[in-house]
Amino acid sequence: MPTPKQDGSDSIVSQQSEISPEQIRQMLSQVVDKSPADWILLHLAIGTMKMGGHRYGAFLDAATTAAKLAIYSSFLEHGENIRKTGFLYHVEPKRVKAIVQEIQAAIADGQSLKVLNSKEPYYLIALPFLWQERFPCGPQESRVRQPGLTPGERKSIEESLPPGSPKARILDQVEFNELIEMLHELSQKEFPEVQRMPFSDALMLHIKFRLLHSGTVIQIDSPLVDIPLFALASESYAPKDERERAFAMIDDVARYFSILQSWVRDEEGVLRGVEVFDIDLDRRQEALQELDVLLRTWADKYHQDGGYPMVLQFAAGTREYD
Amino acid sequence: MPTPKQDGSDSIVSQQSEISPEQIRQMLSQVVDKSPADWILLHLAIGTMKMGGHRYGAFLDAATTAAKLAIYSSFLEHGENIRKTGFLYHVEPKRVKAIVQEIQAAIADGQSLKVLNSKEPYYLIALPFLWQERFPCGPQESRVRQPGLTPGERKSIEESLPPGSPKARILDQVEFNELIEMLHELSQKEFPEVQRMPFSDALMLHIKFRLLHSGTVIQIDSPLVDIPLFALASESYAPKDERERAFAMIDDVARYFSILQSWVRDEEGVLRGVEVFDIDLDRRQEALQELDVLLRTWADKYHQDGGYPMVLQFAAGTREYD
DNA sequence: CTCAGCGGGAGGTCCCCTCAC
């Protein structure tokens, strides 16, 4: 049980750890222990929370909602029998009734269930846009508006920003906090009156931390001013390489799941397969390239404009468990 | 809001509803509304709860565990800083600490986290084996042991069993309940003293209902005896066609997820792709068969005994959303 | 500023019970 000392000099953005990601993955796979359903849940949790920035509670709510929907669909299938449904899933009849009412209300009102709506929490994706809308900065203006600074000092602060930073005003602590609160209120607008999450200090700290952690916003502690300043550093919330691929992954898995779902239902026109094989590592790259071309040409061969919409998904890689 | 009348003649095993599965699926997809992460959660909930027979609470526990593991891995990556981890996921430091301790204890003890351990709950899969072990039935013996019946009556009850029923004694209400309680106790043995779920009437009803619903056990209400009898009707808990494919689906998705995970990390020797195309319905079957052969021969071509373990997964079907 | 503790409220999962149709 290693207990390394805290390094107080760690910045928010860049942390190092003594434990390699590989070790962590091995440790996690040891705990989950080859149960496929748990494996999916774990990957999903990591994808949405760690990469996507969703709250812990939001993930739990979304999982609860999914389970409720599963119950509700059973409820409909079994002749809307509350008691039977309750037995099937080990839920009290009282609770089943509440779940049914909640979902029916949600269907009527369009939306009100707690889900991981888009890939990102609204208050994170919307920030760059709201910032530039509320605190715009003309091309000739300085981003710095704080009083008591010479033009030269303003310029030196501006030049400390990373390249690619959008033209937007630099905010002080109070303005930044207000912006975050505004974002939170906006994100809650689409929910019904009840079950809205009130704004709180803890929530603000969470959002602020997420923005700094992702590099969307950077904090400037210039010796020229005695208060911390905050600058918008990106046009959008962290859509950079690995994170972008993480979203594509969630997308792929969802579609793949859909296809297999129709395969389970034994529908027409569905193909599902797994090929297990061993390969000479020297020929691996060659094989994968050939496969890529193979599938592309196959799809091209059968493609016909205006035809029936189809999708083929494939992934090949190291076989980890048999 | 349709409120169809209950049909009191519905048996437990075969229910009909006025709503088609297709309608239910459309309704669900309307609520989840194209958010891929939610879509995965919903499919997973349906797969594990509806098909797999897991309890509602078990699914929620598993989701919570996955989220906790995601938090724990972040905790390790960020230098074991409780506060930072708390901010990242909007969790109280107090709670973060409890989660960390819980997981470390689980790693030390081998296993104690609440997961969907195997694909099925233990008390459901183990039933046929325990039944045949505790209440065996010799080849020449009658399955029926209830007193006060003539040999002819015993035979007529035995012949009312569906074909393929294992040779095992037919139980009365009390014996069946005891068997279920025994199963529950066995399934709890592997958990630590704390957080064991006590047996209860509600739980017994749930398990009994699941067994009858899946057809693993059938209830016999013979006019010859005044008490209900229960007979084992299957060698194993419901591994029949659709359900079996549902397990394969969960398996596939987990492996597919794993491959994509390594793709996100930009590892060597990983290929991921999506081909979108339209097809002439008359040629669809031909195309899919060709694809199947294509991939098989490709894998055969590069297969080499003793080589590096690889897996290729693919699925093709109707494109539902773009 | 970080870490630690304790307080409360709301809501959910579990359990059991009774009574009318």
Place this chain on the structure above:
DNA sequence: GTGAGGGGACCTCCCGCTGAG
């Protein structure tokens, strides 16, 4: 059987507060 109502236990997720280093 089913619906509808009552009760209580425990845990978890939220929030706020105060002090010690």
